[in-house]
Structures are given as C-alpha cells and as structure tokens.
Amino acid sequence: MKVLLIGxxxxxxxxxxxxxxxxxxxxxxxxxxxxxxAKEVQAKLGNPEKYPVEQVDARDGxxxxxxxxxxxxxxxVNGCEPAFNESIFDAAFEAGCNYMDMAMTLSHPHPEAPxxxxxxxxGDYQFERAQKxxxxxxxxxVGSGVEPGMADVFARxxxxxxxxxxxxxxxRDGNNLQVEGYTxxxxxxxxxxxxxxxxxxxxxxxxxxxxxTEPFSGEEIFDxxxxxxxxxxxxxxxEVLLVPRYLDKGLKRVTFKFGLGRDFITMLxxxxxxxxxxxxxxxxxGVEVSPRDVVAATAPNPAYIGPKMTGKxxxxxxxxGRKDGLDREIYLYQVADNQECMKIYNSQAVVAQTAFPPVxxxxxxxxxxxxxxxxxxxxxxxxxxxxxxxxxxxxxxxLQERDSAYKEAQKA
Amino acid sequence: MKVLLIGxxxxxxxxxxxxxxxxxxxxxxxxxxxxxxAKEVQAKLGNPEKYPVEQVDARDGxxxxxxxxxxxxxxxVNGCEPAFNESIFDAAFEAGCNYMDMAMTLSHPHPEAPxxxxxxxxGDYQFERAQKxxxxxxxxxVGSGVEPGMADVFARxxxxxxxxxxxxxxxRDGNNLQVEGYTxxxxxxxxxxxxxxxxxxxxxxxxxxxxxTEPFSGEEIFDxxxxxxxxxxxxxxxEVLLVPRYLDKGLKRVTFKFGLGRDFITMLxxxxxxxxxxxxxxxxxGVEVSPRDVVAATAPNPAYIGPKMTGKxxxxxxxxGRKDGLDREIYLYQVADNQECMKIYNSQAVVAQTAFPPVxxxxxxxxxxxxxxxxxxxxxxxxxxxxxxxxxxxxxxxLQERDSAYKEAQKA
Numbered sequence: 001m002k003v004l005l006i007g008x009x010x011x012x013x014x015x016x017x018x019x020x021x022x023x024x025x026x027x028x029x030x031x032x033x034x035x036x037x038a039k040e041v042q043a044k045l046g047n048p049e050k051y052p053v054e055q056v057d058a059r060d061g062x063x064x065x066x067x068x069x070x071x072x073x074x075x076x077v078n079g080c081e082p083a084f085n086e087s088i089f090d091a092a093f094e095a096g097c098n099y100m101d102m103a104m105t106l107s108h109p110h111p112e113a114p115x116x117x118x119x120x121x122x123g124d125y126q127f128e129r130a131q132k133x134x135x136x137x138x139x140x141x142v143g144s145g146v147e148p149g150m151a152d153v154f155a156r157x158x159x160x161x162x163x164x165x166x167x168x169x170x171x172r173d174g175n176n177l178q179v180e181g182y183t184x185x186x187x188x189x190x191x192x193x194x195x196x197x198x199x200x201x202x203x204x205x206x207x208x209x210x211x212x213t214e215p216f217s218g219e220e221i222f223d224x225x226x227x228x229x230x231x232x233x234x235x236x237x238x239e240v241l242l243v244p245r246y247l248d249k250g251l252k253r254v255t256f257k258f259g260l261g262r263d264f265i266t267m268l269x270x271x272x273x274x275x276x277x278x279x280x281x282x283x284x285x286g287v288e289v290s291p292r293d294v295v296a297a298t299a300p301n302p303a304y305i306g307p308k309m310t311g312k313x314x315x316x317x318x319x320x321g322r323k324d325g326l327d328r329e330i331y332l333y334q335v336a337d338n339q340e341c342m343k344i345y346n347s348q349a350v351v352a353q354t355a356f357p358p359v360x361x362x363x364x365x366x367x368x369x370x371x372x373x374x375x376x377x378x379x380x381x382x383x384x385x386x387x388x389x390x391x392x393x394x395x396x397x398x399l400q401e402r403d404s405a406y407k408e409a410q411k412a
Numbered sequence: 413m414k415v416l417l418i419g420x421x422x423x424x425x426x427x428x429x430x431x432x433x434x435x436x437x438x439x440x441x442x443x444x445x446x447x448x449x450a451k452e453v454q455a456k457l458g459n460p461e462k463y464p465v466e467q468v469d470a471r472d473g474x475x476x477x478x479x480x481x482x483x484x485x486x487x488x489v490n491g492c493e494p495a496f497n498e499s500i501f502d503a504a505f506e507a508g509c510n511y512m513d514m515a516m517t518l519s520h521p522h523p524e525a526p527x528x529x530x531x532x533x534x535g536d537y538q539f540e541r542a543q544k545x546x547x548x549x550x551x552x553x554v555g556s557g558v559e560p561g562m563a564d565v566f567a568r569x570x571x572x573x574x575x576x577x578x579x580x581x582x583x584r585d586g587n588n589l590q591v592e593g594y595t596x597x598x599x600x601x602x603x604x605x606x607x608x609x610x611x612x613x614x615x616x617x618x619x620x621x622x623x624x625t626e627p628f629s630g631e632e633i634f635d636x637x638x639x640x641x642x643x644x645x646x647x648x649x650x651e652v653l654l655v656p657r658y659l660d661k662g663l664k665r666v667t668f669k670f671g672l673g674r675d676f677i678t679m680l681x682x683x684x685x686x687x688x689x690x691x692x693x694x695x696x697x698g699v700e701v702s703p704r705d706v707v708a709a710t711a712p713n714p715a716y717i718g719p720k721m722t723g724k725x726x727x728x729x730x731x732x733g734r735k736d737g738l739d740r741e742i743y744l745y746q747v748a749d750n751q752e753c754m755k756i757y758n759s760q761a762v763v764a765q766t767a768f769p770p771v772x773x774x775x776x777x778x779x780x781x782x783x784x785x786x787x788x789x790x791x792x793x794x795x796x797x798x799x800x801x802x803x804x805x806x807x808x809x810x811l812q813e814r815d816s817a818y819k820e821a822q823k824a
Contacts, residue, residue, distance in 0.1 A: 184682055266675075267682045270596050274679075275710030276688065284709045287699040294706045297696045298687030 001026055001366040004067055004097075006058055006088055007079030008032040009189070010303030011102065011145070013041045014347040014355030015079060018393065020045055022359065024366040029071050031056040044346075058084040061091035068095035075100055075365070077358060081191045082106050083279075086125055089140060093129070098138055098365075100358055102145030103192060104238045107199060110212070115200050118210040122202070122241050126375050134374035141361060143377050146315050146334070147171055147256075148238035149357040150378075150386075154317035154332040154397070155239070157383035159247045162330055166249045166321035171239045172222045172331070174230035174259025175313035177338060177349065179305050184267040187305075187313070187350040190296040194277050197260065197268050201234035204244045204254040212236075216265055218257060224314045225400055226335045230259035238377075239317075246379035249321070271295065306348030309338045313349045318402075328406035334390070334397050344394050356393045360386060413438055413778040416479055416509075418470055418500055419491030420444040421601070422715030423514065423557075425453045426759040426767030427491060430805065432457055434771065436778040441483050443468040456758075470496040476503035487512055487777070489770060493603045494518050495691075498537055501552060505541070510550055510777075512770055514557030515604060516650045519611060522624070527612050530622040534614070534653045538787050546786035553773060555789050558727045558746070559583055559668075560650035561769040562790075562798075566729035566744040566809070567651070569795035571659045574742055578661045578733035583651045584634050584743070586642035586671025587725035589750060589761065591717050596679040599717075599725070599762040602708040606689050609672065609680050613646035616656045616666040624648075628677055630669060636726045637812050638747045642671035650789075651729075658791035661733070683707065718760030721750045725761045730814075740818035745810050746802070756806050768805045772798060 001024050005012055008030045019025045031054040032038040038053040045051050052071070056063050058080045064087075068076060076092040078085060078101035085105045092099035104123035111119070126142050133140050143149055151171045159166065179185040186193055200212035218234040237256035244254055260268075271277045276295055281288040316333025338349040345352045361378070364370040370381040378386075390397050401407045413436050417424055420442045431437045443466040444450040450465040457463050464483070468475050470492045476499075480488065488504040490497060490513040497517045504511035516535030523531070538554050545552050555561055563583045571578065591597040598605055612624035630646040649668035656666055672680075683689045688707055693700040728745025750761040757764045773790070776782040782793045790798075802809050813819045 182685060184685060263678075266678060267686075270679045270682060273594060273596060273712070274707060275712070276707065278710065282706070282709050284701050284705050287701055289696050289699055289701050289706065291706055291710045293696050294694070294701065294703055295686060295688065297694050298690065298703045300685070300687070 001075065001362060002071060002073040003028040003075055003077055003362065004031060004071060004073040005029060005077045005079050006031050006056060006064065008038045008041050009079060010301075010347070010351040011189070011355050012079035013044070013303070014345060014352050015077065015359055016041060016045060016051065017345055017347065018352070018356050018359045019362065022363055024363045027052070027071065029054055029067060029073065031067060033057055059087050061087050061094060064088060064091035065095040068092070068097045074098060075362065077362070078102070081189060082195070083191070089126060092140070093133065093136070093138065096136065096138065099140040100144050100361065101142055102149060102354060102358060104142050104148070104241070106195070107202070107236065109200055115212055115214045118202060118212055121210060122236065122238050130375035137373050139372050140375045141365070141378070142375060143238040143242055144358045144361050145354040146357050147173055148242055148377070149361075150334060151239050151315060151317045152242050152378035153383045153386045155243050155247060155319070156379045157387060158317060158319040158330060158332055159249055160383065163249060163319060163321040163323050163328060166247070166251045166319060168253040168255065168320050169243050169247070169251060170255040170257060170318045171237060171316070172224070172232060172257055172318045173315050174222065174224050174227060174232060175311060175350075176227045177309055177311040177313055180308045182300060182305070184264050185305055186299055186302045187348070188302055188354070190299050190302065191292060194268065194271065194292055194295065196235050196237065198272055198277050199236040201236045201256070202240045203234065204240050206252045210241070218255070220257065222257065222259070222318075224259075225331070225333060225398060226312055227314050231261065232257035232259045233265070242377035242379055246377060302348065303351060306338065306342050306351070309348055312337045313353060315353060323406055326405040326409055329402040329404045331400040331402060332397060333400065334395055336395065353395065356395050360389055360393055363389070413487065413774060414483060414485040415440040415487055415489055415774065416443060416483060416485040417441060417489045417491050418443050418468060418476065420450045420453050421491060422713075422759070422763040423601070423767050424491035425456070425715070426757055426764050427489065427771055428453060428457060428463065429757055429759065430764070430768050431771045431774065434775055436775045439464070439483065441466055441479060441485065443479060445469055471499050473499050473503035473506060476500060477507040480504070480507035480509045486510060487774065489774070490514070493601060494607070495603070501538060504552070505545065505548070505550065508548065508550065511552040512556050512773065513554055514561060514766060514770060516554050516560070516653070518607065519614070519648065521612055527624055527626045530614060530624055533622060534648065534650050542787040549785050551784050552787045553777075553790070554787060555650040555654055556770045556773050557766040558769050559585055560654055560789065562746060563651050563727060563729045564654050564790035565795045565798045567655050567659060567731070568791045569799060570729060570731040570742060570744055571661060572795065575661060575731060575733040575735050575740060578659070578663045578731060580665040580667065580732045581655050581659070581663060582667040582669060582730045583649060583728070584636070584644060584669055584730045585727050586634065586636050586639060586644060587723060587762075588639045589721055589723040589725055592720040594712060594717070596676050597717055598711055598714045599760070600714055600766070602711050602714065603704060606680065606683065606704055606707065608647050608649065610684055610689050611648040613648045613668070614652050615646065616652050618664045622653070630667070632669065634669065634671070634730075637743070637745060637810060638724055639726050643673065644669035644671045645677070654789035654791055658789060714760065715763060718750065718754050718763070721760055724749045725765060727765060735818055738817040738821055741814040741816040743812040743814060745812065746807055747810065748807065765807065768807045772801055772805055775801070
C-alpha cells in the first residue's frame with residue numbers, strides 16, 4: 001500500500017512509526033506545510049526512500065492532487081487539524097483516491113439555539129457527498145482514530161456479539177496522566193481539544209434525534225479500569241454522529257463523555273471568556289491572527305511532553321442493554337500506559353493511541369479484510385479482524401463486565 | 413496648561429473627562445495610534461477645539477516631538493502601556509518638555525536568579541537620566557497614577573505627619589468588584605496586569621536593599637475598609653522602588669500586595685503555562701505576534717466592562733511604626749465605588765481611580781503648588797495640597813487607625 005500522509009504532527013509521526021513495524025506498507029509520503037518537520041520525522045524513521053517528504057499546503061487541493069499522481073498512492077491519510085478536512089477530502093475525491101481521517105468535518109452551531117439544537121453536524125459535509133464517492137467507487141473512511149475509530153469498532157462488536165437489545169452506547173474516555181511541571185497540559189492536539197470541548201456537545205436519542213447541550217454538561221463519575229473514578233462531562237464527538245447511522249437493536253441514546261478534570265475545564269472556560277478560544281481573526285498590531293491558532297502555537301506541544309508524562313489513558317465504549325433476557329452493562333476499552341508508549345513507539349500515550357487504529361485499518365484495507373465504497377464510519381466494517389490484530393499492535397483491548405444481572409448470572 | 417496626552421485608552425479617556433471639569437486646563441491634545449479611538453473620546457467631550465486629535469505612533473519619538481512643537485504644550489502625559497515608556501520619555505526630553513507617566517519603565521529579571529535578585533528595576537532607565545533632566549531644567553514626574561501616585565503621596569504624608577519612626581510601608585490594594593457574566597475580568601490594562609502579576613515581585617529591606625521573590629508569594633489576608641478581608645499577594649510595583657528613595661525615619665521594609673483572588677491567580681498562572689503571557693513574538697500561520705498582545709486584544713476590554721461591574725475598589729498605604737513612643741498602625745486609603753464612578757465620570761472605578769491623581773497633579777503643577785526639576789516620584793512633593801484637593805475631585809481619602817497601642821491611647 002502506498003500512502004500519502006498530509007500533516008506530520010504528533011499523530012502523523014506516530015502513524016508513520018507504527019506503520020513502519022508492519023509489512024503492508026510499501027511507501028508513505030510525509031507531506032507537511034513545514035517541510036523541516038517532515039524531514040525531522042523522515043530522519044527518525046531512517047528510510048528516506050520508503051518515506052519521501054513533500055511540502056504541502058493542505059488548503060490547496062491542486063497540490064494534494066499532484067502528490068497523489070506523482071506517487072500513485074492508494075490512499076490519502078489526513079493527519080491535519082479538522083479545519084483542513086474539506087479541502088483534503090475533496091482533493092482525494094478529485095484525484096480519484098481513497099481517503100481516511102481521524103476527525104470528521106466540523107460542526108456549525110445553531111444560530112438561534114446553539115445549546116439546544118443541532119445545526120451543521122460533524123461529518124455532515126462528508127456524508128452529504130457519500131453518493132458521489134459511491135458512484136466513483138471510492139472509499140472515504142471517516143473517523144478512524146481511537147475516538148472516533150476504535151470506539152466505533154467496539155460499538156459494532158458489542159452490538160453484534162454482546163447484546164440482544166441496546167439502551168445506550170456511551171463513549172467514555174479518561175486518564176490519570178500527569179505531566180511534571182504542568183497543571184493544565186494539553187494531552188492531544190490543542191486546536192482540536194479546544195474545538196471539541198467548547199463546542200456544544202451533541203447527544204442522540206431515538207425520540208429526539210441529534211440535539212445539543214451546554215459545554216461541560218452531564219457531569220458524572222465513571223470508574224475506569226486501571227485508572228479509577230474520573231469526573232466526566234459531555235463533549236462533542238464524532239461517535240455520537242456515527243453510531244446511530246449504523247447500529248440499532250433498539251438503541252435509545254448515544255453520548256460521549258470525557259474526563260477533563262476540574263483544572264482543565266477552568267482553563268478552557270477562561271480561554272473562552274478571554275476570547276482566546278475563538279477562531280475568528282483579530283487585528284493585533286497591524287497583523288491578523290486567529291486567537292486559537294496563537295494558543296496552539298504557544299501552549300506546550302503535546303507531541304513533545306511525552307517524556308515528562310506518567311500515567312495511563314483509557315478509551316472505550318460503554319454499553320447498556322439486555323442479553324439473554326438479563327440486564328447487561330459492559331465497557332470495551334483500551335488502556336495505554338504512557339511510559340510503555342514512549343518505550344515502544346517514542347510517542348506519548350494519547351497520541352500513540354490515536355495513531356494505531358488508522359494504521360491497523362490501513363492494514364485491513366490493504367489485505368482486503370475491510371472493503372467498501374462511499375463515505376463510511378468504522379461501524380460499517382466487521383469488527384473482529386480489527387480487534388484480533390490489536391494485541392499485535394501492542395494495544396490490546398479489555399472487556400469489563402460491569403455489575404448487572406448478567407454478571408451475577410455468569411458468576412452463578 | 414496645555415497637555416499632550418499620548419494614548420487615549422480607558423485611563424486616557426478618564427483623564428480627559430476628569431480634567432474637563434477643572435479650570436486649569438487650556439488644551440489637551442488627544443493623540444492615539446488609533447485615530448478613531450481619539451475621535452470617539454473627542455466626540456464624548458464635545459469641545460473639539462480644546463481637545464484636538466492626532467494620530468501618533470508612540471514608538472516614533474520624532475512624531476511626538478513634532479506634536480509638542482505644533483501645539484506648544486507644557487507637559488507630555490503618557491497614557492500608553494509601559495512598553496512605550498522609554499520612547500515617550502525620551503521624546504519629551506528631546507522636545508524640551510515636562511513629562512508625566514502612571515507606570516515607570518519596565519524591569520528586566522535577573523538572568524540567573526530571577527526570583528531572588530533584582531536586576532534592571534522599574535524606573536531604572538528613568539532615574540539613570542535624572543541628571544540630564546535636572547540640567548535641562550525639566551521635570552519628569554514618574555509614577556503619578558493611583559498606585560504608584562496617590563499611594564506615594566500617602567506614604568509621604570504618613571512619614572511627615574503620622575509617625576516618628578517607621579517600620580514598614582506597604583501598599584495594599586483590593587476590591588470586591590464583580591462583573592456580571594465574567595469570572596476572571598481584567599479590571600485594568602490587560603497588558604500591564606499580566607506584566608505586574610507575573611514579573612518577580614520586588615521587596616525593599618533596609619539590610620538587603622531591593623530583592624525579588626516568586627510571583628504570588630507572601631499571601632496574607634488584609635481587612636480593607638468598606639470591602640472586608642481580601643486575600644493578597646506580592647506584586648511587582650513602582651512604590652517599592654520610589655518610597656525608599658525619598659522616605660526614611662528608620663524605614664525597614666517596603667512591600668506591595670494586591671488582592672487578586674484565587675480564580676484570577678489561576679487564570680494568570682494558566683496564561684503563563686500556556687505561553688500566552690509572553691511578549692516574545694511567535695510565528696502563527698506566517699505572521700508574527702506577541703502572545704500577550706493577542707490576549708490584550710481579545711480579552712473583554714476593561715474600559716468597556718464598567719456598566720456591568722458592581723462593588724468597590726480600595727487603594728491605599730499601610731504604615732507601621734511608632735508615634736509619641738507608642739506602636740502605631742494606620743491605613744491611608746481611597747475607596748472608589750464603581751457605580752458612582754460610572755455616574756460621575758462614565759468610567760469604571762479602577763480606571764477612574766487611576767486617572768484622577770495625574771489630573772490633580774497637573775493642576776498642582778499648573779498652579780505652582782508642586783514645583784521640581786529632574787526625575788521625581790510623587791514623594792518628592794508636599795502631600796498636603798494633593799490630599800486637600802482629593803474631595804473636590806470626588807475621590808476623598810480615609811485614614812484608618814488600626815488596632816495598636818496608639819489607638820488605645822487615643823480612645824482613653
């Protein structure tokens with residue numbers, strides 16, 4: 001498989017180094033706006049022929065199309081901030097190439113009732129173009145990181161194998177990561193974290209469809225395996241948009257909650273109050289900048305804080321419903337330990353955990369185990385080959401049978 | 413008196429509107445980088461001949477000199493962020509004109525021991541040039557706002573009239589201001605607040621001279637008249653540099669503490685950790701900006717939050733020592749009520765309180781009650797005429813006799 005990777009940030013670098021250990025990859029073009037950054041990653045990989053570098057402006061579809069042609073790649077993998085999604089997604093289509101991303105196109109809040117009603121939703125731009133992709137025989141595999149991505153595979157697995165009837169599918173993510181010297185470190189893309197956390201969170205319910213709430217709503221304590229109880233809040237995330245498109249069995253509700261922590265929430269609220277979360281350009285001493293871009297440029301880079309970080313991060317899918325006539329509650333999850341991720345992949349846990357699923361999915365596509373056309377979320381595909389390969393990628397999954405009638409019956 | 417006001421921000425506007433009510437002012441040229449802002453203030457004042465507007469770049473000394481000549485002004489009043497102090501101070505000197513500012517030239521931390529040793533101190537640049545000003549027969553009245561400014565006048569008054577021997581002079585500032593809809597509002601210049609609060613606080617002691625500590629050190633509860641107990645911390649401020657130059661009577665220690673509040677301290681620490689307090693330019697999408705300038709541009713403008721604000725702010729000088737052989741502790745203070753300031757001056761309390769002392773001092777200079785050459789802090793001048801005029805400016809002072817042997821003796 002020949003891959004064109006657009007955007008070689010923390011996740012991009014981890015994608016390349018994880019893929020480097022597998023046998024399906026023929027070539028991965030490392031294309032970034034910052035050519036020196038691409039060269040830095042190329043040098044670490046130590047195989048410049050397999051990993052050529054290119055300078056690219058992700059907003060310039062023509063440049064992307066030319067790179068697709070120049071290298072004859074099979075798939076364009078989008079490793080950029082989601083603000084660039086439309087242009088990369090469209091460029092892959094124009095170039096007649098398959099596409100994969102880890103975050104879907106962005107939402108736009110409802111102009112009158114931003115914290116009540118959905119308006120333009122995550123991925124709407126992409127799903128509206130599904131028929132065109134279908135007609136051209138191309139695949140856009142959207143939301144293919146860990147969350148969305150692995151979490152959606154877990155949802156499909158739980159749906160197919162663990163439940164007869166489903167009430168709620170809730171993605172639950174949290175950690176006990178600590179970074180020496182920092183009280184409010186960004187563990188993942190700064191731009192995307194702000195976007196996710198301050199956008200109106202989206203919830204799906206069978207009777208209401210998609211709707212939104214206030215940021216940081218829905219506080220709950222969720223007890224995570226290997227980490228313990230974590231305070232979580234609603235966050236806008238792709239799984240809430242993807243799961244109801246593919247899964248049913250009576251599904252009543254889909255949510256996403258993230259364990260941000262009190263200090264981090266305060267920091268984000270302050271950024272918002274100070275106007276620093278905004279993406280709208282402001283004039284500062286004669287130049288125009290987006291305040292959020294400034295934060296992303298100045299805050300400690302999550303790609304470089306790995307060595308100072310300790311602890312574990314847990315991503316997973318919590319499902320409630322019934323099996324064999326008994327109430328059942330499960331959590332299908334993956335625990336990434338930061339020091340292990342640093343040792344194996346030289347990448348911090350959150351970044352490595354986001355990077356392994358797209359590589360695994362590329363491998364499944366390369367081997368013909370996953371096949372599709374159109375615009376598809378990970379729920380579309382058989383979950384078993386993905387889950388079987390996870391351990392070989394050093395990211396094994398766990399299945400927690402949580403206290404329920406079903407668990408009691410199993411014990412007996 | 414003819415005044416050239418450089419910088420017509422919140423404080424600049426308040427200076428003009430307070431001066432407008434007094435009879436000493438012949439003309440005040442409103443000069444700002446943003447000509448529309450100057451015109452906005454001119455329109456509010458409603459007397460364009462008395463308040464001509466000019467566009468000026470405060471970094472460009474030549475432009476300032478030309479304006480001094482064009483209008484034949486008696487004094488240049490610096491209403492800009494202190495980052496521009498050197499250029500305005502030097503331009504006034506070159507133009508042969510008196511000068512006044514409300515914040516002195518900036519400090520530079522010690523390269524090896526920033527939180528132990530002083531290095532370049534507040535106002536060093538100005539006091540190093542004192543002889544040149546003296547020789548030319550010009551006055552630079554530095555630190556002439558409320559703090560520094562009024563607080564220094566209070567220190568001189570306490571020194572002259574209330575104590576035989578002094579132990580400590582500590583400026584203490586706090587408030588119970590609330591702004592509807594905001595949890596961490598900047599009540600005063602955003603740029604300067606960040607500068608003051610994150611710079612190493614400076615302390616003076618007779619035995620050690622000037623030295624620095626960690627930001628937010630020296631936490632204490634200070635009970636403020638009309639406001640109540642407020643949690644205060646050390647903050648870098650000019651009074652600590654000015655008071656020991658002029659006052660003695662055995663003075664052992666000079667400090668400045670400000671009641672920032674827990675939430676505001678957290679916000680400032682976060683800004684620092686995220687790199688947003690820095691003034692060093694960073695490259696963001698092809699343009700270069702200073703992150704702190706971005707914060708100053710995006711955060712809710714303290715000049716415009718006045719109508720949403722309620723509460724009181726207290727500035728003052730706390731002195732301990734002995735009088736007539738008895739221990740004495742006093743607090744000389746000024747309480748500004750926000751709603752009253754909005755009503756009288758259409759300006760929020762912190763801004764109005766900063767703006768009245770320079771106007772009062774201009775009046776004293778205009779009337780010959782204050783006279784000097786060289787570079788001088790407010791301690792140089794007789795405090796009585798200042799304090800006598802305060803009530804006429806609607807900013808009366810209070811004297812609190814705090815629990816001490818002296819107070820007990822007075823009661824008896």
